Amino acid sequence: MRLKLIGCEVLFREMCHACAHSPHQVDVEFLPKGLHDLGGKPMAAKIQEAVDRTPEGVYQAILLGYGLCGNGLEGLTARHTRLVLPRAHDCIALLLGSHERYQAYFADNPGTFYRSTGWLERGQGLQQLTHHTTGFDESLETLIGKYGEDNGRYLYEEMTRYRAQYRKLTFIETGLEADGKFIAEAAAEAKEKGWSFERMPGDLAWIGRMVEGEWTEAEFVVAEPGQRIAASYDNRVVKVRT
């Protein structure tokens, strides 16, 4: 098959690795990290643009290297080529290899911040600055500079309080890391924010099955031309609507 993969750059290394091993020819397009910060509808519009740019009659399917991503894939419509999307809430599920594994770990480990190679190295300086995200991760000095000593300090406390509510940073290790720099960086971030640090083995088989064309009903939703993707509000995560 000839396949087109439109994916989030956070999954760059993992997707490229899978494509390199696929029996199919996969053309790849990565969209910027952080589209989910725009909100569900704007993100869906951006991905739809990429889908709509795909030429007709060239590919047997367009693979979406995403999860539901905060409804960023909600409403995405297949035009002339079918769309294939994993039944995942987000990229963390994909990196962990199954919806169930993610649900179980998430439930047992509240207050966990997840990191992976892409989450650390991708999108540096390209944080999606929207009215939803501006202000977060700004230093105390910057906030004081913008809002004055009193308000600046207040904002810093309000906007960094989440650090005390998170307890752990989990680095999802996929085996694609060429050296120890990712682990070191993740561990340093955990230390800086006062969180514990855990290394967790990822599982790239789900991503592998997507680019190998093994789209089982249990793991993937397939939208045929004219159908659109929707949140299903159950354990299947997504469904199609005609």
Add this chain to the structure above:
Amino acid sequence: MPDLEKLHAAVIEGDWKAAAAVTHAAIARGVAPLTIVGCLVPAMDEVGRLFECEEYFVPEMLLSARAMKASMEIVRPLLAAAGTEPVGRVVIGTVKGDLHDIGKNLVASMLEGGGFEVIDLGADVAPERFIEAATARHANLVALSALLTVTMPSMKTTVDAFQAAGLREQVKIMVGGAPVTQQYADAIGADGYSESAAGAVALARKLVVV
């Protein structure tokens, strides 16, 4: 009334010191506490509009909320002393597994400005805690927040828990948060959904009217 215009401006501008000063001055001049409170929600509605237009960002909203809270701090004991009954009693929290609370905090502040007694349980709140608080504090409204599609199922388990405890008829349940939709609210049997903090106050008032 010049005091109230100044208070409105102080909230819009995120100036908590001015909001407090104007509130003190207004009370000294005999302006009724309820009248003062009555100008806070319209001011925050305007702030909400500025946020939707992308003129205000989260920091500006937080500063406006801070100004509103500064005024409420002064007025609250006067309302209590006068025996003013709240419009309703609402238990609010971010559901189990979810730690996001800035939006929820904003809604909590606005509900208080809107005349509600607010019992804020914080984040990562299990269904049992919502039930416990609603029962102990005789709440007639429960407001659930979630920011992740992963944690939205906790909204359903909370609604189901109220049902299983035989308490579903005693409270109205409203839901909100970025990935939440009216469709989802309907699917889980919630009584209402609001897309915005300002809308949440209007919805809450509608839900508590018998």
